[in-house]
Amino acid sequence: VRGQVPPAEVRQILDAASAGGIDTIDTAAAYGESEQVLGMVGVARWQVVTKLPPLPEQVLDVSGWALEIVQRSLARLRVPRLHGLLLHRSRDLLGPRGRKLYATLQRLQNAQMVRGIGVSIYDPDELDSVFPVYSLQLVQAPFNVLDRRIVQSGWLTRLLAAGIEVHTRSAFLQGLLLLGAHERPAKFSRWAGVWRQWDDFTLGSRERRLSAALGFVLSTPGISRVIVGIDCLRQLQEITAAAENADREAPDLRCDDLQLLNPARWTELGSGPTDPA
Numbered sequence: 001v002r003g004q005v006p007p008a009e010v011r012q013i014l015d016a017a018s019a020g021g022i023d024t025i026d027t028a029a030a031y032g033e034s035e036q037v038l039g040m041v042g043v044a045r046w047q048v049v050t051k052l053p054p055l056p057e058q059v060l061d062v063s064g065w066a067l068e069i070v071q072r073s074l075a076r077l078r079v080p081r082l083h084g085l086l087l088h089r090s091r092d093l094l095g096p097r098g099r100k101l102y103a104t105l106q107r108l109q110n111a112q113m114v115r116g117i118g119v120s121i122y123d124p125d126e127l128d129s130v131f132p133v134y135s136l137q138l139v140q141a142p143f144n145v146l147d148r149r150i151v152q153s154g155w156l157t158r159l160l161a162a163g164i165e166v167h168t169r170s171a172f173l174q175g176l177l178l179l180g181a182h183e184r185p186a187k188f189s190r191w192a193g194v195w196r197q198w199d200d201f202t203l204g205s206r207e208r209r210l211s212a213a214l215g216f217v218l219s220t221p222g223i224s225r226v227i228v229g230i231d232c233l234r235q236l237q238e239i240t241a242a243a244e245n246a247d248r249e250a251p252d253l254r255c256d257d258l259q260l261l262n263p264a265r266w267t268e269l270g271s272g273p274t275d276p277a
């Protein structure tokens with residue numbers, strides 16, 4: 001990962017994205033200075049989704065905490081309203097502080113500072129405790145050729161039936177699905193069977209990996225927005241070109257191992273002798 005993208009390149013990225021039919025930006029208060037840079041470049045015409053950071057243990061005035069963070073996000077982004085406000089950690093909605101937090105999000109919605117409120121999840125199981133209790137308008141979940149939990153669990157169908165907008169991220173599993181066999185860090189070699197199938201399906205071609213990974217999520221009905229992570233303009237250009245004639249044939253591939261599916265758990269894998277520096 002390259003770190004922060006310079007503002008001039010962010011401007012080029014937004015222009016190219018807009019020309020390519022992209023209309024939504026996903027960011028978070030926790031993503032370094034990204035809100036500030038987006039605000040500087042100008043995102044008033046975009047649908048902006050941002051996230052509240054995890055609620056710190058010691059916070060007693062939940063309402064004051066949330067209001068201040070959202071006001072700061074709006075000020076940094078220089079927009080009067082967010083398309084979506086997601087909780088970066090859905091379990092913040094559980095318990096008595098959760099009720100206060102939700103009531104505060106509703107106040108922001110009533111004041112038209114936020115259109116939809118929702119959660120960013122790491123596992124569809126998180127919805128079991130939140131969905132029956134709270135009315136949400138937006139859910140962001142990981143989804144890719146390997147990680148089909150949102151579909152297999154039946155949650156995608158349930159969310160759509162309830163009229164909830166679903167955004168998916170992780171189409172490239174933090175870029176891992178785009179790496180060739182020789183670029184893949186050694187710590188992932190325990191899933192050799194998965195990689196063999198993926199490499200066979202994509203014929204060892206970088207272009208086909210991009211096209212197949214993107215085609216799979218784009219061709220799944222019901223998903224409102226597919227979020228892609230990019231480090232530079234060139235990657236966006238590759239994505240918009242690939243999206244036009246993306247591979248709509250889904251590989252028969254899946255994995256249930258959370259150690260691979262959840263990038264937060266990759267640190268547990270240690271590093272291998274052939275990891276790139």
Ligand SMILES: NC(=O)c1ccc[n+]([C@@H]2O[C@H](COP(=O)([O-])OP(=O)(O)OC[C@H]3O[C@@H](n4cnc5c(N)ncnc54)[C@H](OP(=O)(O)O)[C@@H]3O)[C@@H](O)[C@H]2O)c1
Pocket residue numbers: 001027028031032034169170171172173174175176178210227228229230231234235236238239263
């Ligand atoms: N042609 C190419 O070579 C090409 C093309 C496209 C992409 N890529 C690679 O693929 C990667 C993206 O893959 P993906 O879309 O599948 O990603 P992903 O799995 O959705 O992962 C994105 C991760 O980055 C964090 N994140 C998102 N926005 C961020 C920001 N503005 N600042 C800091 N952290 C942020 C998220 O953290 P939270 O979970 O905490 O929210 C999430 O863990 C890119 O970084 C790029 O390296 C390569």
